Amino acid sequence: MTALPNTRELRRSALFERLGLIGLVAPALLLILVTMVLPVGWLFYLSVLSDSGAFSLEHYQRMWEHPSYGRTFWTTFQVSFLTTALCILLGYPLCYFLSEIPKRAANLCMIAVLLPLWTSLLVRTYAWLVLLQRRGLINNWGIELGLWDEPLALVHNLTGTLIGTVHVMLPFLVLPLYSSMRAIDRNYLRAAANLGAGPLRSFWLVFFPLAMPGLVTGALIVFILCLGFYVTPAVLGGGKVIMVSSRIANDIEIFFNWGAASALGVVLLVLTVLLMLAAGRLVRMDTVLGGQGK
Amino acid sequence: MSAASLPISIAQVTKTYGKTFALDHVDLEIRSGEFLTLLGPSGSGKTTLLTVLAGFTRPDGGSLKFGDTEMITVPPHKRHVGMVFQNYALFPHMSVADNVGFPLKLRGVKPAEIAQRTERALEMVRLGGYGTRGVDQLSGGQRQRVALARAMVFEPRIMLMDEPLSALDKQLREHMQIELRQLHDKLGMTTVYVTHDQREALTMSDRIAVINGGRIMQLDTPRALYERPKNRFVAEFIGESTFLPVRVHGGCVTLGDQTLRTAVPPPADGPQLLMLRPERLRLLGSSEAVDNACNTIEATLVATVYQGDSSLFRMALADGTPLDVRGDSAVALEPGTRLRLAVSIEDTVLLALEPVA
Numbered sequence: 001m002t003a004l005p006n007t008r009e010l011r012r013s014a015l016f017e018r019l020g021l022i023g024l025v026a027p028a029l030l031l032i033l034v035t036m037v038l039p040v041g042w043l044f045y046l047s048v049l050s051d052s053g054a055f056s057l058e059h060y061q062r063m064w065e066h067p068s069y070g071r072t073f074w075t076t077f078q079v080s081f082l083t084t085a086l087c088i089l090l091g092y093p094l095c096y097f098l099s100e101i102p103k104r105a106a107n108l109c110m111i112a113v114l115l116p117l118w119t120s121l122l123v124r125t126y127a128w129l130v131l132l133q134r135r136g137l138i139n140n141w142g143i144e145l146g147l148w149d150e151p152l153a154l155v156h157n158l159t160g161t162l163i164g165t166v167h168v169m170l171p172f173l174v175l176p177l178y179s180s181m182r183a184i185d186r187n188y189l190r191a192a193a194n195l196g197a198g199p200l201r202s203f204w205l206v207f208f209p210l211a212m213p214g215l216v217t218g219a220l221i222v223f224i225l226c227l228g229f230y231v232t233p234a235v236l237g238g239g240k241v242i243m244v245s246s247r248i249a250n251d252i253e254i255f256f257n258w259g260a261a262s263a264l265g266v267v268l269l270v271l272t273v274l275l276m277l278a279a280g281r282l283v284r285m286d287t288v289l290g291g292q293g294k
Numbered sequence: 295m296s297a298a299s300l301p302i303s304i305a306q307v308t309k310t311y312g313k314t315f316a317l318d319h320v321d322l323e324i325r326s327g328e329f330l331t332l333l334g335p336s337g338s339g340k341t342t343l344l345t346v347l348a349g350f351t352r353p354d355g356g357s358l359k360f361g362d363t364e365m366i367t368v369p370p371h372k373r374h375v376g377m378v379f380q381n382y383a384l385f386p387h388m389s390v391a392d393n394v395g396f397p398l399k400l401r402g403v404k405p406a407e408i409a410q411r412t413e414r415a416l417e418m419v420r421l422g423g424y425g426t427r428g429v430d431q432l433s434g435g436q437r438q439r440v441a442l443a444r445a446m447v448f449e450p451r452i453m454l455m456d457e458p459l460s461a462l463d464k465q466l467r468e469h470m471q472i473e474l475r476q477l478h479d480k481l482g483m484t485t486v487y488v489t490h491d492q493r494e495a496l497t498m499s500d501r502i503a504v505i506n507g508g509r510i511m512q513l514d515t516p517r518a519l520y521e522r523p524k525n526r527f528v529a530e531f532i533g534e535s536t537f538l539p540v541r542v543h544g545g546c547v548t549l550g551d552q553t554l555r556t557a558v559p560p561p562a563d564g565p566q567l568l569m570l571r572p573e574r575l576r577l578l579g580s581s582e583a584v585d586n587a588c589n590t591i592e593a594t595l596v597a598t599v600y601q602g603d604s605s606l607f608r609m610a611l612a613d614g615t616p617l618d619v620r621g622d623s624a625v626a627l628e629p630g631t632r633l634r635l636a637v638s639i640e641d642t643v644l645l646a647l648e649p650v651a
Contacts, residue, residue, distance in 0.1 A: 191383035
């Protein structure tokens with residue numbers, strides 16, 4: 001076979017194209033390297049240093065032995081799980097409604113859903129404090145209107161924490177779930193109805209499986225964000241709801257124990273990564289089962 | 295023992311969107327077991343009428359009966375009609391077998407029977423054994439057949455089809471036209487078929503309802519529609535046609551200075567439209583005579599368009615009015631040649647000047 005003309009030039013132009021693309025992404029990669037990879041690496045390093053600076057696994061050992069650490073992790077998972085569940089309970093019907101109304105109206109409503117995201121987290125958290133505390137707005141109105149006699153304990157406990165976290169996390173569930181629902185071809189539902197499925201069965205057998213990818217994505221984002229959530233649980237939990245994030249903050253601010261804090265951070269990171277891998281399997285399976293393949 | 299099909303009775307069905315009539319007081323009687331096609335251009339209302347039959351579109355008013363039962367307010371999941379969608383709407387999260395068995399499952403049929411009937415339906419569309427495949431593993435033609443199997447499996451007495459072949463390539467489409475018609479003949483259900491392809495309609499239907507602007511322009515058998523269109527729209531939409539202005543006076547039809555006879559006596563005096571189909575006009579040899587059943591027209595050849603299996607001979611009358619003739623592509627003639635054309639009296643058709651409402 002005779003050699004083809006211009007192969008070297010064609011290959012070179014392909015290479016330049018590829019290098020161009022890499023060049024575009026290089027600054028971002030560098031940024032991530034400096035602000036994420038290096039600090040996290042440093043974190044790992046700190047976590048295996050004892051107070052005197054020698055190599056030691058004492059921080060991890062303490063976590064394993066002290067029951068309070070187990071309780072902290074359990075509380076963290078509990079709050080994350082409950083927040084996710086409540087977000088789904090509130091968010092699913094909301095997203096369904098948004099996906100049924102005309103696009104223009106939905107976009108307007110979406111602004112209302114996203115508005116909290118554009119407000120400072122601290123402002124939102126303290127606003128809840130003002131509303132929920134013993135002599136806050138809600139209790140004052142409730143007592144004045146005669147709805148209850150004693151002020152309700154709405155904050156500095158799990159209830160207050162969840163109210164705050166759900167409020168913050170809801171948009172993160174709504175966005176992927178809504179876009180997943182919008183993408184569902186309404187002809188599938190018409191076909192289901194034509195074949196004999198009433199509204200309930202149509203929803204459960206056709207709509208719900210097809211919206212699953214969005215639901216799993218949204219739930220995952222909410223859960224993982226909650227694991228590391230600091231500000232809102234710290235303020236609204238009032239020291240009674242101790243999550244891993246609070247523990248880390250205490251170790252650094254009160255005890256100046258960077259080693260212990262780092263160890264906690266490492267464990268949290270590893271757990272999160274494992275969760276993402278497991279869920280990644282789940283989501284891929286769901287995309288195969290519930291994907292919008294033509 | 296119930297019949298395999300039901301008649302459909304559509305009376306005064308109207309649907310407006312703002313000021314536009316998507317359906318304008320439509321009356322249509324569809325016979326039991328008939329293959330009826332709704333034929334029309336985009337936006338004519340043919341798909342709207344089909345979705346009214348299926349229950350997806352709520353009309354403003356009118357009556358819809360399947361057999362003797364009024365169905366106009368019945369929700370779609372209680373209508374028991376089979377439907378094939380234009381994009382098939384096969385559930386992507388279910389296998390082929392689950393898709394086809396879906397309507398049976400909803401009706402509480404036992405799993406063993408579901409499996410049996412599913413396989414039988416798949417075999418009828420020549421996809422036997424494809425049950426375990428995923429929908430995304432199928433070609434367009436295969437998906438179309440699965441959609442058909444799913445619509446048939448619960449033995450509906452009425453079948454609705456919304457341009458089911460439009461996404462297929464020409465050869466497959468023509469093949470499926472014949473297959474669909476054969477399935478219809480075998481199973482016997484009343485079929486309402488929507489298409490914009492007039493050739494498809496002519497091939498498959500018992501009767502065709504030509505629709506435009508939400509109204510039925512003509513309801514007739516394919517042959518009657520082709521040979522005796524009642525108005526210009528139908529004549530133009532189906533097959534090729536040339537329109538020539540003529541005058542009618544005392545039962546005589548005059549084209550320029552030539553007199554023509556028609557099979558059907560002209561309806562009224564005054565200006566009318568003459569419709570001629572290019573392939574029904576015959577180029578006559580210089581000494582060829584015609585029998586009494588033909589009209590002759592004199593014209594001059596302007597140009598020849600070679601089109602493979604035939605040629606389009608563009609001609610002009612003495613006053614310059616254009617006239618097309620379709621003929622043998624092996625014939626070669628010089629532009630400017632004066633010729634006589636023969637057309638059977640049966641094919642000399644008059645239309646009213648305005649389209650009939």
